[in-house]
Amino acid sequence: MKFGTKAIHAGVQPDPSTGAIMTPIYQTSTYVQEGIGKHKGYEYSRTHNPTRTVLQENLAALENGRYGLAFASGMAAVDAVLKLLRPGDEIIASNDLYGGTYRIMSRVFQNFGLLTHYVDLSDAQNLRAHITEKTRLVWVETPTNPLLNVVDLEAIGRITQKQGILLVVDNTFATPYLQNPLQWGADIVMHSATKYLGGHSDVVLGALITNREDLRDQLAFIQNACGAVPGPQDCFLLLRGIKTLHVRMDRHCENGRAVAEYLDKHPQIQKVYWIGLPSHPNHKIARKQMRNFGGMVSFTLKDDRLESAIRVMENFKIFALGESLGGVESLCTHPATMTHASIPQEQRLKSGLRDTLIRLSVGIEDIDDLLGDLEDALG
Ligand code: P1T
Numbered sequence: 001m002k003f004g005t006k007a008i009h010a011g012v013q014p015d016p017s018t019g020a021i022m023t024p025i026y027q028t029s030t031y032v033q034e035g036i037g038k039h040k041g042y043e044y045s046r047t048h049n050p051t052r053t054v055l056q057e058n059l060a061a062l063e064n065g066r067y068g069l070a071f072a073s074g075m076a077a078v079d080a081v082l083k084l085l086r087p088g089d090e091i092i093a094s095n096d097l098y099g100g101t102y103r104i105m106s107r108v109f110q111n112f113g114l115l116t117h118y119v120d121l122s123d124a125q126n127l128r129a130h131i132t133e134k135t136r137l138v139w140v141e142t143p144t145n146p147l148l149n150v151v152d153l154e155a156i157g158r159i160t161q162k163q164g165i166l167l168v169v170d171n172t173f174a175t176p177y178l179q180n181p182l183q184w185g186a187d188i189v190m191h192s193a194t195k196y197l198g199g200h201s202d203v204v205l206g207a208l209i210t211n212r213e214d215l216r217d218q219l220a221f222i223q224n225a226c227g228a229v230p231g232p233q234d235c236f237l238l239l240r241g242i243k244t245l246h247v248r249m250d251r252h253c254e255n256g257r258a259v260a261e262y263l264d265k266h267p268q269i270q271k272v273y274w275i276g277l278p279s280h281p282n283h284k285i286a287r288k289q290m291r292n293f294g295g296m297v298s299f300t301l302k303d304d305r306l307e308s309a310i311r312v313m314e315n316f317k318i319f320a321l322g323e324s325l326g327g328v329e330s331l332c333t334h335p336a337t338m339t340h341a342s343i344p345q346e347q348r349l350k351s352g353l354r355d356t357l358i359r360l361s362v363g364i365e366d367i368d369d370l371l372g373d374l375e376d377a378l379g
Contacts, residue, residue, distance in 0.1 A: 003062070003177060004246040011057025012239070025236045026050045047224045051232040055239050059197075062176040062242070063189050065209040067216035069223055070235060074172065074192025075100050076228035077206030079108075081168055081188060083222050084215070085136055087113025092130050093139040094121045095351040096147045098192075099340035101139070101170070107342070118347070122282060124155035131163060140186075141170040142179075143286070146298050146335040146359040147352055148273040150282035153289050157185020172196070172326075177249045179290045182211055188219075193238055195326030199248050203237040205230045248328065251364040252295030258367045259360065259374065260297045268378050273298040295362040296325060298335075300354060309334070309356040315377035318369055325361035330370060333359040 001010065015024050026049055031042040042048050052070055060068035071077040078101055085091070093105060095118040105116040119130050121140055138160050142151040153169065160167040169181035172192045181189050191197055193205040210216055223229060230238075253276075260274035275286040276293030286293060301308055313321055319332040323339055333339055336355040340348060345355070362370065 001061075006058075006061045007245050008243045010061030011054045013054075023051055023054045023236060023239055025232045027232050045232070046227050046229055049229075049232050049235070051235040051239075052230065055235040058239060058242060059191075059193075059207045060209050062245075063171075063182055063209040064176075064180050065182050065189065066211045067209065067213070069208045069216070069219050070193075070230050070238075071206035071208070071223065072228040072230050073204045074190070074194055074206040075104060077190050077192075077208050078104055078170075079228065080208065080219055080222045080226065081137075081190065082109050082114065083226065084166070084218055085109075085114055088134065089114055089136040090132065090134040091116040091137045091139055092119050092121075092127060092135055093117070094141050094144055094149075094151060095119055096144040096149055096353065097139070097141045098145045098170070098172075099335075099342045101141070102340075102347075103342040105139075118351070120351070121151045121156060122149045124152050124159065127156055127159055131159075131165070135163075135165055137166040137168060139168050139170070140181075141173070142181075143173045143275055143294065143296065145173060146273075146296075146333070146340065146357060148173075148275050148280070148296060148298060150275055150280075150286045150289075152282075152285045153179075153181055153184035153186065160187075161185050173294060173296055174290060175245065175249060175294075175326075177246050178253075178292050178294060182209070184289060187212060187215060194324065196249065196252070197245060197326075198238050198241040199245065199327060200237075200241055201324065201327035201329060203234045203241070205234050205238050248364055249292070249294075252326075252362060253292040255364060255367050255370060256293065256295035256297055256362045259362045259370060262371050262374060263297065263299050266374075266378065268302055270300045270302045270304065296359070297362055298357055298359045300356050300358070304354075304356050306355055309358055312377050313358060315379075316373055317376070318365060318373040319360060319377075325359075327361070328364050330363035330365060330373075331361040333361070335359050 033039040056068035168188045169186040175196045189209045191207040274297045319330045
């Protein structure tokens with residue numbers, strides 16, 4: 001099955017009792033058992049829920065994986081992965097990554113004896129240089145949030161597979177429509193499904209996909225034992241959103257390109273971060289491992305004062321100022337005070353994230369209106 005067909009049909013069957021084409025929202029906490037030990041595979045909704053089961057199968061199919069697991073948020077999915085580790089284990093993570101991922105590693109799991117080293121993984125040789133006998137997990141975001149760096153998954157995957165280290169790839173920015181990290185040696189793919197997968201800014205949900213049965217078993221144990229599961233209503237919303245993922249992504253990519261090319265030529269812009277520009281330092285790797293370049297565009301102004309960046313962000317009429325990304329609506333975010341505020345400024349600057357960086361999630365509105373909004377806001 002090709003992607004668009006899987007997005008709509010994978011894991012989904014007409015409801016056996018009514019023929020309903022849409023997966024029912026099984027809004028139930030428990031299931032009546034016919035006798036002790038006699039049930040239909042469902043006992044309690046923290047452990048299994050039929051709406052969630054359908055979603056999990058659908059998510060696995062999108063990543064060409066065998067197993068999918070859904071969590072209450074992207075962060076709950078990150079939390080479950082980190083619980084695979086033991087005190088004394090070490091993590092190597094991209095130095096440019098979502099602030100919440102940095103926060104859970106440095107402010108939560110460090111207290112439980114997990115040490116994370118933040119490394120520039122856009123050069124795979126840096127990974128080799130930082131591996132020790134304690135390294136158990138490599139955490140990669142690609143493209144990264146918010147600087148749109150691209151990590152060579154094949155090169156990183158070759159190293160982690162040879163050394164027996166878990167490779168986890170946060171595929172939130174690319175989505176499975178543009179990139180499938182399992183194909184390059186990732187052991188686990190993670191998504192904040194809150195973003196493009198849901199696509200309508202109406203649900204918070206996280207996902208993990210793996211081909212390895214041992215990891216599926218451990219992660220399913222953690223999912224049930226720790227309990228950060230999404231409710232059936234949220235699973236339904238995500239299933240519905242995914243049905244149009246491929247159509248939305250084509251428009252996000254098209255609009256992303258138009259916005260990036262417009263900004264790249266604009267006299268007031270200093271730098272545009274968009275992986276589809278041939279001048280992007282990782283453009284060639286992006287071409288190799290991705291099918292298109294997405295709708296996330298960051299930029300800085302030539303006038304590098306914070307108040308100037310704030311003025312532009314507050315001038316927008318269509319790009320709404322807010323956290324999150326990947327919805328049909330265009331959003332504008334100030335990473336330094338919003339999504340990445342939990343990373344200390346010194347650390348942010350070291351990875352190249354300036355306080356004046358503006359991040360756009362280019363939505364699927366009419367492109368003429370989006371370019372007009374940019375023109376007016378920069379004016
Ligand atoms: O928000 P949540 O669903 O818990 O997902 C966390 C998360 C994980 N990974 C990446 C790459 C992310 O971008 C996020 C959430 N990011 C935002 C809210 C944001 O605006 O960048």
